Amino acid sequence: MIIGLGDLGSAVLEFLARAPGMGPIVVASRDAGRGERRVNLARAGATAQGFAPSIRFVRVDLEAPGELAEVVARERPEIILSTATRQTWWLPSLLPPEHAARLRRARFGVWLPLHLSLTLKLMRELRTANYRGITLTAPFPDVVNAVLDKLGLAPDCGVGNVEEIATKVRLTAAQNLQQPVRHLRVILVAHHALVSPAFEGSSGPLPPYFLRVFCGGEDLTEQAGGEQLLRVPYALPPGAAINFLTAGCTLRLIRALCQEEETAVHAPAPEGLPGGYPLLASASGIRLAPIDGLTHEQAVALNEASHCFDGIERIESDGTTVFCQPDADILREALGYDASSLKPEDADDRAEELMAKLREFARRTGVDLDQAWQTARLS
Ligand SMILES: NC(=O)c1ccc[n+]([C@@H]2O[C@H](COP(=O)([O-])OP(=O)(O)OC[C@H]3O[C@@H](n4cnc5c(N)ncnc54)[C@H](OP(=O)(O)O)[C@@H]3O)[C@@H](O)[C@H]2O)c1
DSSP: OOEOOOOOHHHHHHHHSSSOOOOOEEEEESOHHHHHHHHHHHHHHHHHOOOOOOEEEEEOOTTTTHHHHHHHHHOOSEEEEOOOOOSOOOOGGGGGGGHHHHHSSGGGGGGGGHHHHHHHHHHHHHOOOOOOOHEEESSSSSHHHHHHHEEEOOOSOOOOHHHHHHHHHHHHHHHHHHHHHHGGEEEEBBBGGGHHHHHOOSSSSSOOOOOEEEEEEEHHHHHHHHTHHHHOOOOOOOOGGGGHHHHHHHHHHHHHHHSSSSEEEEEEEGGGOOEEEEEEEEEEEEEEEOTBBOOHHHHHHHHHGGGGGEEEEEOOOTTEEEOHHHHHHHHHHHHOOOEEOOOOOGGGHHHHHHHHHHHHHHTTOOOOOHHHHHHHHHO
């Protein structure tokens, strides 16, 4: 079951519809008209390509108490992937360049309420439904799921981020070593905060990470380029197009969860841990892969220490998240949005306020953000 049929959910749906051996796919989102059209498109495209997927749309609003719990109790999905969010991450990039650049100086963590709000509702609904299957989530899992863990509501795992970086590293190492990419195995512990530097390129300080590159069982990390593998740019198109990469990572994890044998993958936030890890996934579940040369405690500590590279100073024991002051200051000065911390129970109100203030700011710069988004998104 895919919950949230925005750009990422739609990309995952298109890939799932073409994945051999998949069972029935149920798609749940609020906008029934758009949802039915997207389901028709995925079904028709996959059928044209020679597949015969079973896909259905059901209308679900995560803000309507009990609605998702009822659908889940009825449909009994084995795997749930939620991509539902109040606002996509790339919306501020639609502002005029100087204003977009001003907001971009605030690191991603300060947008936390937008990504936490619906994931918290999702997990409460699944608790009500006594759901026992696997739950995967896309919205900023490196931090959101670590917050939810403090409330005893962590999803099984996130998707994307660390696997996106590991894929870029594998491609770059293969090129440097002049080896086919399938010969390379990457072990990476890394946080969402490393995604931008790893793709855009960086000569500055990187968030802490652990990286090993193996070729034919031999550790060739340094010969492959060492830290440069993370620093050299790997240019991608802006905005929603990156969802094809995230969807590829997500499909790898979902397919692993459908097989008896374990597959080595990477994903963020297994069991609500901060940041991303190498994992072993199969139909029996997801577990952390043992790492030669790094203990579990060291891996977690390294990801904890990465939070501040995303503008997050700390997550307290009740899930309250304290933001780094310079990042909070940028939103306060630009938008008039004042938040140096976020309590989970305030996520809805803070998300509403942040969205309203961003749109107000955009209007002052001459941009209708919602209209710009409708034009820029994939559908
Ligand atoms: N982990 C990663 O590597 C990675 C990569 C890319 C994106 N992301 C994250 O994935 C999330 C989705 O991104 P996106 O670009 O796909 O965003 P998007 O296009 O805005 O899609 C989000 C969807 O959520 C649905 N939604 C909103 N409110 C809902 C509600 N109350 N109940 C049910 N569904 C609701 C909406 O569909 P309806 O209007 O039909 O309800 C909307 O289309 C974001 O948090 C983004 O940051 C993560």
